[in-house]
Each structure stands twice: as C-alpha cells, then as structure tokens.
Amino acid sequence: MLWFMDPPLLPLPLTYTPTFLSASPLLQLKETALEFSWPITRIRASFPQLSSTPTSCSVENAKAIAALVQDLNIPEANFGLASGVSAFLWLYSSIQGFKPATVLVTSELPLGSGLGSSASFCVALAAALLAYTDSVSFHVNHQGWLSFGEKDLELVNQWAFEGEKIIHGKPSGIDNTVSAYGNIISFKLGSLTHMKSSVPLKMLITNTKVGRNTKALVAGVGERMLRHPDIMAFVFSAVDSLSNELTSILKSPTPDELSVTEKEQKIEELMEMNEGLLQSMGVSHATIQTVLQTTLKYKLASKLTGAGGGGCVLTLLPTLLSGTVVDKVVAELESCGFQCFIAGIGGGGVEINFGVSS
Numbered sequence: 001m002l003w004f005m006d007p008p009l010l011p012l013p014l015t016y017t018p019t020f021l022s023a024s025p026l027l028q029l030k031e032t033a034l035e036f037s038w039p040i041t042r043i044r045a046s047f048p049q050l051s052s053t054p055t056s057c058s059v060e061n062a063k064a065i066a067a068l069v070q071d072l073n074i075p076e077a078n079f080g081l082a083s084g085v086s087a088f089l090w091l092y093s094s095i096q097g098f099k100p101a102t103v104l105v106t107s108e109l110p111l112g113s114g115l116g117s118s119a120s121f122c123v124a125l126a127a128a129l130l131a132y133t134d135s136v137s138f139h140v141n142h143q144g145w146l147s148f149g150e151k152d153l154e155l156v157n158q159w160a161f162e163g164e165k166i167i168h169g170k171p172s173g174i175d176n177t178v179s180a181y182g183n184i185i186s187f188k189l190g191s192l193t194h195m196k197s198s199v200p201l202k203m204l205i206t207n208t209k210v211g212r213n214t215k216a217l218v219a220g221v222g223e224r225m226l227r228h229p230d231i232m233a234f235v236f237s238a239v240d241s242l243s244n245e246l247t248s249i250l251k252s253p254t255p256d257e258l259s260v261t262e263k264e265q266k267i268e269e270l271m272e273m274n275e276g277l278l279q280s281m282g283v284s285h286a287t288i289q290t291v292l293q294t295t296l297k298y299k300l301a302s303k304l305t306g307a308g309g310g311g312c313v314l315t316l317l318p319t320l321l322s323g324t325v326v327d328k329v330v331a332e333l334e335s336c337g338f339q340c341f342i343a344g345i346g347g348g349g350v351e352i353n354f355g356v357s358s
C-alpha cells in the first residue's frame with residue numbers, strides 16, 4: 001500500500017480551446033512561456049493506428065513521439081518538460097484524434113517537487129480532451145463547474161495513467177487517482193478505497209527547491225531492491241503495515257478534541273517512521289534532513305513526499321499548535337532558502353468549466 005508515500009495534490013487549471021482556424025495543434029505552457037505546435041499532417045503520419053480506448057504507448061509510438069519532441073529543440077533549462085510534452089502528444093492524438101486545437105496550461109504547482117504535478121497535468125489534460133468528445137456526460141457541481149459521471153471519471157483516470165506512464169516509467173497510479181477523484185485514497189495495487197478523514201489534517205509544505213526526477217528516483221529504488229531483495233521486502237512490508245495503521249486512524253470516528261490530539265500524535269509517530277523507511281530506500285537528500293531537523297526543534301514531525309530526492313517535505317500542523325510557532329518555523333525554514341506553504345489534506349477531484357478562458 002503506497003498511500004502514505006504520496007502528496008496532497010493541488011489543482012492544475014488547464015484551458016482547452018478547440019479551434020479550427022489553425023491546422024496545427026498548439027500547446028502553450030504559460031509558466032515557462034513556451035509554445036509547441038506540430039503540423040496535423042505530421043501527427044497523422046506519426047500515428048497511423050490509434051485506439052480510442054485507454055492504451056499504453058507502444059515502443060513504435062514512443063519512437064514517433066520522441067522524433068516529434070526532438071524537433072522542438074526544447075531549451076536545455078526546460079528539458080524536463082519533454083516528458084510532459086510527450087504525454088500531451090499521446091493523450092491529444094489518442095483522444096482528440098487529428099483535429100487542431102489550442103491547449104493552454106497554467107499551474108500553481110511547482111514541477112518535479114513531489115507534489116504530483118505530472119499526474120495533475122495528465123488528469124487535467126485527459127479531462128479537457130475528453131470533455132470535448134461526444135462520449136462523456138457531466139453533473140452540474142457549482143458555479144459553472146461540472147464533474148464527470150462515475151464511468152467517465154474512471155475513463156479520465158485511465159487515460160491520465162497512460163500519460164503518467166510516459167512521464168514516470170512505472171507509476172503505481174496513486175497520484176493520478178488522487179488527482180482525478182480527490183479526497184483521501186487508500187491504495188493498493190489493484191484495489192482502492194475512497195475515504196473521508198475524521199481528522200482535519202493540515203500540513204506545512206516546505207519546498208527545498210532541489211529539483212529531482214521521479215522516474216530516476218523510482219528506478220534507483222528498484223536497483224536497491226535488486227541488490228538487497230530480502231531487506232527491501234521488509235521495508236516495503238513495514239510501509240504496508242504503516243499505511244494500514246494510518247487508514248484505521250483516519251477512519252475511526254473522533255468524538256472530542258482530545259481524541260483529535262491523540263490521533264495527531266499517532267500520525268506524527270507514523271510520519272517519523274515512514275521517513276525512516278523512505279531514508280532506507282535511498283530517496284532522502286541533505287536538504288530534506290535540514291527540514292526534518294528544523295521542524296523537530298519545534299517538536300513537529302515531518303516526512304518527505306512523492307519520490308523524494310529533494311522536492312517537498314510535509315510537516316503536520318496539529319490543530320492546537322499556536323500561530324506563533326507556525327510563524328517561527330516558517331521563518332527559520334525560509335531563512336534556509338526554502339519556500340513554505342500550508343495545505344489541507346483531501347481536496348476536490350477534477351472538474352470542468354466550459355466558461356473559463358485565458
């Protein structure tokens with residue numbers, strides 16, 4: 001069960017404008033001010049046969065995508081985007097077919113920081129592309145926002161998983177599932193349980209700003225498993241037990257404030273143990289250790305999030321913690337050059353708004 005290794009996901013606004021004025025699909029990435037487009041004839045020639053149901057990108061199609069991306073000459077500083085652009089090409093061509101459209105992506109998430117930006121990107125993309133096909137239906141949610149019906153949401157999630165595979169290599173599927181469905185999910189390969197926490201969890205997120213790549217980190221854990229299969233089997237079994245314990249804490253009813261505090265203390269202990277297990281998988285980093293030591297001075301428990309190796313660290317902010325302590329710990333972390341923000345755990349899932357424009 002991988003639930004406890006994963007991040008709270010934040011929204012990724014994405015604007016999708018079908019346009020029949022241009023003959024090229026256009027991808028605009030607002031934060032990096034980059035734009036990519038391809039002649040539709042070239043895309044059509046690159047993918048002679050595509051399935052309209054969620055399908056993994058074959059080796060042949062991956063080669064075609066690599067050629068399309070290589071010709072873009074993405075600046076070296078933004079080269080990490082190549083995998084996102086590849087996922088875009090696969091989802092766009094498979095779902096949208098060969099109709100030209102403009103896709104504008106804006107995001108509040110830092111990329112490659114363990115907060116699941118790759119999954120949010122794929123979910124938002126799959127959702128926007130599917131929303132413009134005739135095959136999906138919606139429920140009205142709030143103020144122009146629509147949510148997908150159960151079957152269509154699963155379709156969004158399956159396509160997003162195919163995109164994640166391109167960015168990530170071998171994702172478990174937890175990030176795209178949380179991003180699509182929202183709330184808290186207990187996830188074991190092959191089975192997932194949607195949960196609502198009985199404790200309102202608040203986390204301080206510290207971005208160490210150390211860039212890392214999920215694909216490389218996950219591959220590194222795989223190599224350690226090959227070198228030490230017996231030890232790593234115990235580590236993963238411990239992560240599983242830990243996740244089961246967390247699930248039962250979150251599920252059990254909370255009658256009064258004292259038990260909220262008790263639950264928070266138990267969760268803090270689990271976070272500390274989880275951090276130790278993640279360290280033994282080899283995915284920590286010197287900056288993560290600095291965040292852990294800093295928050296520990298204020299008796300706060302922290303753990304790395306996502307694939308680790310830098311990126312973000314989560315610190316539980318207990319309900320009764322005073323604002324002064326939060327201010328002090330944030331000031332100390334920011335004086336190290338880190339960036340802090342506060343998030344509640346368990347947000348909403350993907351929604352569509354046909355009225356939003358850039």
Ligand SMILES: Nc1ncnc2c1ncn2[C@@H]1O[C@H](COP(=O)(O)OP(=O)(O)O)[C@@H](O)[C@H]1O
Pocket residue numbers: 029080081082083084085105106107110111112113114115116117118119121167168212213214215306
């Ligand atoms: N808004 C976006 N636009 C384009 N690509 C994106 C966007 N968000 C994420 N990606 C892709 O996802 C990659 C980061 O994924 P990953 O290494 O899994 O880190 P994380 O998911 O923790 O942010 C980026 O390098 C990029 O290829």
Ligand SMILES: C[C@@](O)(CCOP(=O)(O)O)CC(=O)O
Pocket residue numbers: 002005006007113114115116117118170171172173174175214218305306307308
């Ligand atoms: C490490 C892992 O649990 C999540 C990776 O998340 P991120 O891309 O680091 O945000 C991998 C996975 O579940 O596929």
Ligand SMILES: [Mg+2]
Pocket residue numbers: 116117118119168175214
């Ligand atoms: Mg990711």
